Amino acid sequence: MAKDDKKITPRDQDYAQWYLDVIREGDLAEPAEVVKGCMVIKPHGYALWEGMQGDLDRRFKATGHKNAYFPLLIPQSFIRKEAEHVEGFAPELAVVTHAGGKELEEPYVVRPTSETIIGHFFAKWISSYRDLPLLINQWANVMRWEKRTRMFLRTTEFLWQEGHTAHSTHEEAEVETRRMLDIYGDFAEEIMAMPVIKGEKTATERFAGALSTFSIEAFMQNAWALQAGTSHDLGQNFGKAFNVRFQNEQGNLDYVWQTSWGVSTRLVGALIMCHSDDIGLVLPPKLAPIHAVVVPIFRKAHERERVMEACTKLREELVAKGLTVELDDREGIKPGQKYYHWEARGVPVRVEIGPRDLDKGQVALKQRLEGSEREFVPMDQAVSRTLALMDEIQAEMFARALKRREDATVTVDSWDDFRDIFPEGKSKFVYAHWCGDPEVEKQIKEETGGVTIRNIPLDQPQEPGECIRSGRPSKQRVLFSRAY
RNA sequence: CGGGGCGUAGCGCAGCCUGGUUAGCGCGCCUGCUUUGGGAGCAGGAUGCCGGAGGUUCGAAUCCUCUCGCCCCGACCA
The missing domain is CATH 3.30.930.10 (Bira Bifunctional Protein; Domain 2)
Incomplete structure (x- = not known):
């Protein structure tokens, strides 16, 4: 394709x-x-x-x-x-x-x-x-x-x-x-x-x-x-x-x-x-129904035999450690297609084993995360490295999600700035003061085409200020955004 | 519920305006051979109540009416 x-x-x-x-x-x-x-x-x-x-x-x-x-x-x-x-x-x-x-x-x-x-x-x-x-x-x-x-x-x-x-x-x-x-x-x-x-x-x-x-x-x-x-x-x-x-x-x-x-x-x-990203689903290891997929790579019949043997063995070792592992032994499908197949389903780690790897006594590991490169690890460390990756990916996913949120979070004090953040369909996480009046809340929603107060964050410092819209006194900032 | 778009093969779509043999295309699927380190190639093949119901017509995927459902933008909400 x-x-x-x-x-x-x-x-x-x-x-x-x-x-x-x-x-x-x-x-x-x-x-x-x-x-x-x-x-x-x-x-x-x-x-x-x-x-x-x-x-x-x-x-x-x-x-x-x-x-x-x-x-x-x-x-x-x-x-x-x-x-x-x-x-x-x-x-x-x-x-x-x-x-x-x-x-x-x-x-x-x-x-x-x-x-x-x-x-x-x-x-x-x-x-x-x-x-x-x-x-x-x-x-x-x-x-x-x-x-x-x-x-x-x-x-x-x-x-x-x-x-x-x-x-x-x-x-x-x-x-x-x-x-x-x-x-x-x-x-x-x-x-x-x-x-x-x-x-x-x-x-x-x-x-x-x-x-x-x-x-x-x-x-x-x-x-x-x-x-x-x-x-x-x-x-x-x-x-x-x-x-x-x-x-x-x-x-x-x-x-x-x-x-x-x-x-x-x-x-x-x-x-x-x-x-998730433009390739498809990205799942945190703690919820992924399949933690890892093993993809065998071979050309000839004799290669197939030794590759499949190594794949089966590794799969069993990973399963023994409590992971759910799929061995993609479908015939007639090229490895590349298998990669896309499992990536679209969010499997956190892919293990590739081919003749070249066996010759070198290694396996190739690929994380599902955007931008990650294949890493080659010695066969005898394949299990421990895969297990370690589960924790690493889990932590990295949280870190990336947090960074995305922080990069899109702003503190705003003027109504003009506020409105500029929310043109049609656009959004951010905006911390701004609000006087507490439901009428003002409604007014903001109408004037911005749907921006609402998501909640009054619990861990916000009590910091007096002026309501972004009414100018009346406010006790603390609240979280504004467009929402589903 | 208001506005807009759309239902044709498993998925994505063309055909509809201007009605007319057997309804097409890509991907997928099946068979065989060759392939396999990032979406394979060739050859053969299967799959459609053209969302549903009425109507107009000699004849409807195509025109009309109703209906069901989906998507997007609002109002309502986990």
Whole structure:
């Protein structure tokens, strides 16, 4: 195939098309075609989600949470019990009105999130302060009839986990809200190699029915932000709506303080847009379903024999060390094509073994990272070097992602400068002062064609200043960006 | 939901305006031989309810109506 026949549109040419190309060539997913706004997650893509699930699940359990499962269908009346919650979700509900050949007396909604039905059961399960805290997590699918969908980032049906906890004091619920935010932040940075900014959402962007909402915001390569995880302090709103009461140590009845928190298959989209390049997917070793691929190279039959023997042996040694390794022994395909095949799928390390290498007692190792060169290592160090590369690549991916973000992060103090950063579709991470008025926030969004406050970063110094738009006093800078 | 674009082979597309034999091209796929250190070559071959349903017509991928879905830009959101 000619060079100009590239299957992946370069990022700087058309970022949205690049994203779709990477998903297709990476064999991650495809549109469901026959079901609006839904997608089929293919094995390679689903493996990424499984990797995320596995690590997060361990972290949840290590902090005392237990998994449970609640029904997919929720009585419509439940959604209505919490005023803001209805208002927030009503437009995007899918409703089941018929079942068993009859019209239902009360329709069910397909869960958009489970606060309400879990609230109902919490009310049954909780009666004493001794029942608290109650720390529940659910791995599930949910459905939100969004106006516009994008693969992984916003599909009608998506997979997620939703944590739901009940506490006897607000303080304890606040600690829980922040603890889970930290877990999300650690996971994103340690496992996904994706730096994030933790902060509190403004009232405008708050979860429907929450007292406060926190998020981790990730930087995508087009300098847009992506909300990658949220944690909500629900106060007593759902406790009151579902009458979840407990008797405290003094014998008085009180409503529980609840939290909820979640991440979704959107993280797969985040992973793609954070790291991948014009060749295709780039995966951090800690999530890569395949850590290394061994590509044999030979011409003659006798070469084939000794090359395959060496490849098989190395593969076995790597597998014994806990890596998942593919040996690409497909016949009739040239090595170059195999390289592209595995690069598009994001395999972190490629091992090449040919007759010349065997003669020299070496193997060739190639990292998936952009700009990396082949390195030749002695055969007896192939395993240790490959293992070491896993850690090196993981760290390098984080470092590069962080650098990309920092290179696109600015502090701005004048409205003119601010506007200049955001011409049509352009973006950066901008730290600027904001007076706290939702009207001003809305005004900024309208005047810039979509720039929003991503969050109020937690680790920002309290530094007084003047609002970028209104000029009124501000306590600290907030993070502005275009966002998915 | 508003604006724009698009559904033709597994993928990417041409053909449609101006209706007319058997619907094409590239890649991929199958067979054989030659190949294999960055997307191999030659020869043969398979694959299409032209997104779906109506209509106009002697005749529809092509014209008309409706519908389903996808993509992009907005408003809504994980």
